[in-house]
Amino acid sequence: MITTVLIWLPIAAAIVVWVLPLSRYATGSLAVLVSLAEVGVWIEQAFRFDFSKHGLQFSQRGGWINDLHVSYHVGVYGFSLWLVGLTVIAMAACTSYGFWVGRDRPRAYFGLMLFLTGATVGVFVAQDLLLFYAFFEAMLIPLYILVGVWGGPGRLGATIKFFIYTAAGSLLMLAALIAYGLHAGTFDLVDGAPSFSRWIFLGFMLAFVIKAPLFPFHGWLPETYREAPPEVTAVLSGVIAKAGTYGMLRIAITKLPEPTSYYRTLILALAAAALVYGSLLAFRAPDLRGVVAYSSLAQSGLIALGLFSGTNLGYDGAVLQMVAHGLVSTALFLLAGTVERRTTTDQFALLGGMAKGRPALATLLMTCGIISLAVPGSANFAGEFLILAGVFQRAWWWAAIGAGAIVLAAMYMLRAISAVLHQARGSVVTEEALDLRLGELSLIVPLVAGLLFLSAWPAGVSHHSFAGDQPVQSVKGQFR
């Protein structure tokens, strides 16, 4: 029941916002309150979650299309709990950011943000293939409109690219899931028997590698991340991208084990390519958002590396990295947004010297930056270490490539920090560009606090994602 509330509370609130003619202030407050209530519901769920127990928890099942054995079946596993948490926390921060900057047409905007929250939570808790697919597609609708209406000048081209790319992947997934479901006799993810079809695997994986994205399916990423409003970019890279890697774990790896090992080398190669190529592009990017966008590509590669290593350490690290990267990239994109609000741009050529007289901005950007480059002791370091240790057990050279790319991460992140905060004062940085205000602090500081908490206790996520902390066995037993 509580899982159902997590999905439908924000969607119901979205309908309320669309229907009732509330004022701008009331609409925004309602949306922020609902997104905070959502966080509260999740905390309640997390406290009641039994991490030692095997199998699905808080599950609920209802009829939907009985004669094809499609049902409304939702529930959470350990790792889905963390991803739901990431979703509700990041969405609360981003919705509040939208309220803080005062987006135009508030009823449409906040309604869509709430709808997006519900749909994304749905992706992470759906335990029926068609339901999963429905939420996976439903995420696209608000994103399309959010980018298309509130985005930058090049938004029309960006939305078309984004939509066509992701829809191409997910429509092939529809064909794959019909094939899977009709063969298995059920569309239920818990009950369904594993399949051996390589075509089905490829159909699913194409959707996930586009969403994540992995090289060479990232064509939509740079333009979309640059043109979307900053809080939407934050959601895209922090949360939506994780739907792709979550799908790999929940469906591709668990339900199609034989094809997974058949294509393992290919996907590890794509993941490594995304990691190296994304890092190199991030080093060349001329703007803050570009750096964070390409580093997201690299991090998706790293997560996929961990997942497809097929080892205990790899799975643990991948889940931790999904959460940690989700938080840090949300925080970084929101910070990029605050920089843009003060200077109208995030081009490095025009920025510089923002640290002077702006201690809060400097501290937060610096903290997020060094967590993102995986400085030892940070949550991201723990995640990357686990992933590399896991993939090392598969073959040492994957770990060598990964370790090399992490050096690149230090290079691009430090370059970005110094270009924004240090160096000579940029031409658009004026005295009037104030430090972060209380409103902005109140939505970025919790994200950073979450990161620091995870840095202090990474095992909180990595040891509490799979029952009994035996990921490989859980995957083999298909979670149940």
Add this chain to the structure above:
Amino acid sequence: MIHTPHVDWFSISTILALLGASFVALLGAVLVPRAVRRMFGCAVAVLGFAGGLVTSVWLYVDSANGHRVIGDAFYRDRWTALGQIIVCGIGLVTALVAAEQIAHRTDDHIAEFFSLLLACAAGMAFFIGSANLMVMFLSLEWFSIALYVMCAIDYDVEGSLEAGLKYLVVGSFGSAALLFGSALVYGSTNRIGFAEIAHAGHAHDTLLVLGLAMVITGLGFKSSAAPFHQWTPDVYEGAPTPVTAFMSAATKVAAFMLAFRVLRTAFPQDAHLWTWALAGIAIASLAVGNFAALVQRNIKRMLAYSSISHAGFLLIAMSAASALGGRAMLYYLVPYSAMAFGSFAIVGARERELNAPVTLDNLAGFGWERPFLGVAMWFFMFGFAGLPLTGGFTGKFYVFAAAYRHGWAWLVVVGVLATLVSLWYYLAVVRAMYMRTSDELRVAVAGGSPPHEPLLHAAVAICMVVSVGSLFAVQPLIDLARHATSAIPF
């Protein structure tokens, strides 16, 4: 002395209700003062369709054991009743929209329009239940002639007149093909009843196969499947928008439901031929509809091509030739009809506001100006594209599942690729309504605020409820469809 068969009056009560209302509306054209004629016609039509809904629901409940009545000429079963329910529903919303939209410049012939609408729906209700080739042809002509006149009802508008004439010429060609095909089938089997044809026919009789091909051609014209679609864009564009909305929804329902019955009942021994033929027509429709829609600027033309592509999806279900295919087709028709009707009604509202054909350019900003219609339009567009906002999503899933069960995974892939292409033009509408920059928004609006259109809003709201509701209430609809499909022999 001619032997008259026993008549089961209750089995044709829907048709009688609609025809009765049609006569009342026609009397109103003469007897009711001009000032209230429009509202009178609308009220009679709404009552007529409501009566038709009641009787067809009753028939559905009371016809669990399908059988033929009136000299074995008409089916009294749940397939017929369900078709009549859908047609009456579409007619009801058409009556609402037509009251505000039809002939609002001249105010002429409004009562006659409602009379024709009711008669047309009666013809369709008869058509769906027809049990032999003679009744099929007569009822086809019955509703077609009413449609020809309805297309041309705005006879002072060149486009409307052209649409009526074009539909008449091309439609007659389709009817002729159907008639010729029927004659060949009769010549080959010496029977006109569908069930008797199945017993009398030999699978490899050339004459019978030729007749079957021509029957499919004739029905293909009515359902506007490629390559029999040439009339569709022109007629849909030229006809008064409520008529287009009615045609795009109701004609498809009637044509597809009858086609499925004829093919399954009369030609089961040739199933290996017509399933492949339908798959071919489906692919042609998907290709023509989607690629031609890509380049349209005029929204009505674009929606016309989109309706051709949806004929392709329905044909995928039909070509599976199974009970699952029949259920998939029936289910798909419900959200599809609602979305097709609703989107044309919204285009009609914009058309009336601008007094000009609606294009992607002058749709700019529509979503912000009229929020309800805008939101409804993006629901319909995303729904057409198969995104999970409306039953269009589950419909596509069902159709593909039927094709996959039939063993045609390649047809699923074709359908998926067609859906992908269709995203482009459906999203173009959303883009035009919401995402243009402010300087593009300065479109010349005819002046003043848009007309107050409560009935149109009500009709669009009904379409919204049906299309979104069908996403959630899949199983009840499927159960209805299952009972209806059990009347068809498999």
